[in-house]
Amino acid sequence: MRGTGILFRMALRSLASHKVKSLIVGSIMLFGTALVVVGTALLDSVEAGMQQSITKSLSGDLQMYDSEAKDDLALFGGMAMGADDYGEVPDFARVQTVVEAVPGVEAVVPMGIGLATMSRGSELDRTLDALRQAARAGTIAGEQGQALVARLERLIDLLRTELINSRALLQDTTEVDAQIASIERARGDAFWAEFAADPVAALDFLDSKVAPAGGEGLLYYLRYLGTDLDQFARYFDRFRIVEGEPVPTGHRGLLINQRFADSQLKLKVARLLDDIHDAMTQNGARIATDPALTAKARQVASLYGAISLMLSPEDAHATETELRRALGITDGTLDTLLEALLTVDDANFAERYALFYDLIGPRITLYPYRVGDVVTLRAWTRRGYMKSVNVKVYGTFKFEGLERSELSGAANLVDLMTFRDLYGQMTAAQEEELRAIREEVGLEHVGRADAEAAFFGGDADSQVTGAEAFGTFDEMHPPTSDERSDERPSEAARRTITDETFTREQMLDGVVLNAAVILDRDAQGGTGDIEVARVRVQAAVDAAGLKLKVVDWRAASGIIGQFVLVVRGVLILAIGIIFIVALVIINNSMLMATLERVREIGTLRAIGAQRSFVQAMVMIETLVLGLLSGTAGAGLGAGIITWMGHVGLPATSDILVFLFSGPRLRPTFGASHLLIALVVILIVSLISTWYPARIATRVQPVEAMGDA
Amino acid sequence: MTTHTETPEAAPIVELIGVTKDYPLGKLTVPALRGIDLAIARGDFIAIAGPSGSGKTTLLNLVGCVDVPTAGAVRIGGQTTGELKETQLTSLRLHKLGFIFQTFNLVGVLNVFQNIELPLLLQGGLSKTERERRVAEMIEKVDLTPQTRQRPNELSGGQRQRVAIARALVTRPAIVMADEPTANLDSGTGGAIIELMKEINRVDHTTFIFSTHDAHVMSHARRLVELVDGRIVSDRAPDRQAQPEGA
């Protein structure tokens, strides 16, 4: 184009002489560019954070599962609350061999997700357990032993009252009458004489005749992920043991998710106090002004009764003394003191929170399990019968950086053998035996989905009372009293765990539901690399005739993985709308500027400028403006991101902790963000100037004539 | 009709043959020129006179190739303008013609030098030094050297018209059109502009065609064509004495 130099000169001069127009259009372009830079950089940072959260906690880079699965894999929970059907992968060892041979694949980690109830026996069960240990150690006569005996007597009294009350509501009272008779015997002096002489025999009696009446204790729903725990700890970088120890290689064991424990298992009053504490310290919320906190504070105060019941007599006494001193209250019972302690407001909360954990915390059971406990996991196997497994709690774990995220509590970890037991994989002999039993009792086959629907009902709360849960079980499988006692073996038997260890081969050889594919560290770059690897792994499993679907971490994580896509869509929409508005404004002001310049354009045409020159003149003017304000805008955007990266964006909610992969997002930007923003703004400039430029080219040379 | 030319053997540089120009005005058409036959020789210095609305500007626009006739033909250097495409007409304006506007029509965002340089840039082909030399020479000729870097709004009317003349002449066109070049100037300044045009005509043999109301200005022409209602009513050498305007 001839006269390009003069075009730029004219563009700059023209911009300078139409200052208001240039300023308006320029600032729109500037903010538009800054928005694109900030928006895309933030989004990419969130995506990278989310990728960290998901891939380093549960999913790995890729996931494989049954290609004929009815539901899409949702590692962080799907719609059906554990009833999702992911099909199964029958022969994991083969899958592992095939996929680990694919270049770029570092490891394949077996997995299986399920939902079980966890129980640890009632208060009575646990007291009996402790007494049995004391009897074995010969310390029953000691101070602690006597405290246990005192508690036992109290619990038996409570149970008696409970049974007598429930008897009034029953038609068939034979069973209850027998239980009450046993309890009456246990309350007699003769029994305690026997107890002193032979504690073990007395405990056996209590275990088999009295404890069953006390029910199962509290049941908790627990979502578990069965896996190769050694591999898991190795390849999922965010995994950290919080308390206790990892499950030793070749042993069965449960690791409880600390986040799950804190938000679901922990004693309600403590959970509420924690919630208030977090909201106040992290988000600066106030009980007086935040309606949710006001409600929680009120609820806390109403829960004093639950605490006094949990205190042993001597603890109750000590607590009362200490509370009186701390609160400066001289009269009233322990209950009134506890109520006073738990009556919190903005002024006293910090002090009361500390008092609760100093004075009460150590004396009550904050969590329904302790590290080292053996708990019973029960789940409906896919064949529709209930399976119980006793498993030791080795410890608790967290995903580092994601502690505050509810999503990081999505699964607890068990070894793969326990998973298979709960899943119901059996040897051929076991299957035959089961079939025989079924025929004998005439139990119909119950579909897994139906069973779980009935089992879990519609209630999403993790905690159910034993009585409720068993009520539901009874509808499914009405037990005779014989069966019932079979289902509830003696305390000693119930707490037995298998001492059998397993070899690595045994663990890998068998069914899993899905498997995580970990890519080589240096290959784990962008989404593109992962997609290449996904296609390669899919090709390898297809070639080996394995019926597997290979999906990336995003697809495997469930709804949460789609989050960034949705946000990206919203952002693009927002940017689109902003740019359409910008387009209209730029178009209008350029059109007006063009109309103001008709004489000048006519003059140029009259002295010999071609239409193309005029068009270029108008376009270059916008382009120059776009380039200048776009560069400034990209600079501004880069500045904002740098500043955000410096101070960090606080994750103010649980979901943000997960998306940010930590308590703060420190976004970064790359050249691509600046480039994309510049290209976008230049395209917008060109589009918005197309029409004014067309109008300008239509100006006739005669229009130079006439009055100024 | 007779032609006044110093080189009678040469073909006329501008020829109008039976030219009419009608302007549409709603459903009506306004006849601006009605059958003009006119031949202009190379190097002539010719004034178009006539009352307001007689068609002077229309005639200059047709010769200046910023418009085409409704009927008849306009030939510039032997080329019929009605047969040329738009880009060719534009190119003709750029290379062969120069325009001096009544209202100067300088590009406000460019300074004196840049305004004068503009047609050369549009033409292309000259080296930067050659171009700058030509522009400087032109500025010298119109006596604006001290104002070289000034913008049009920093100049007087006479200075602006001199810039316009320089811009029209810098490409060394064969024909220069000037539509009432002195109408917006006081008589002294107007006289100086006419003198400048005469000087260039004498030295470079550039053909000048200008319209005017001013009898004094007419008297400088070598040939005077008078229009009334779109027709040529007289074509003669002007009176050498300044006379009152009007017929």
Ligand SMILES: Nc1ncnc2c1ncn2[C@@H]1O[C@H](COP(=O)(O)OP(=O)(O)OP(=O)(O)O)[C@@H](O)[C@H]1O
């Ligand atoms: N664009 C146009 N549309 C319609 N009619 C026009 C147009 N331009 C000129 N005319 C008409 O054509 C006729 C000739 O106009 P022109 O401008 O050529 O006259 P003129 O001799 O230059 O007058 P003046 O001395 O006032 O400049 C007039 O009647 C005028 O009204």
Ligand SMILES: [Mg+2]
């Ligand atoms: Mg006129």
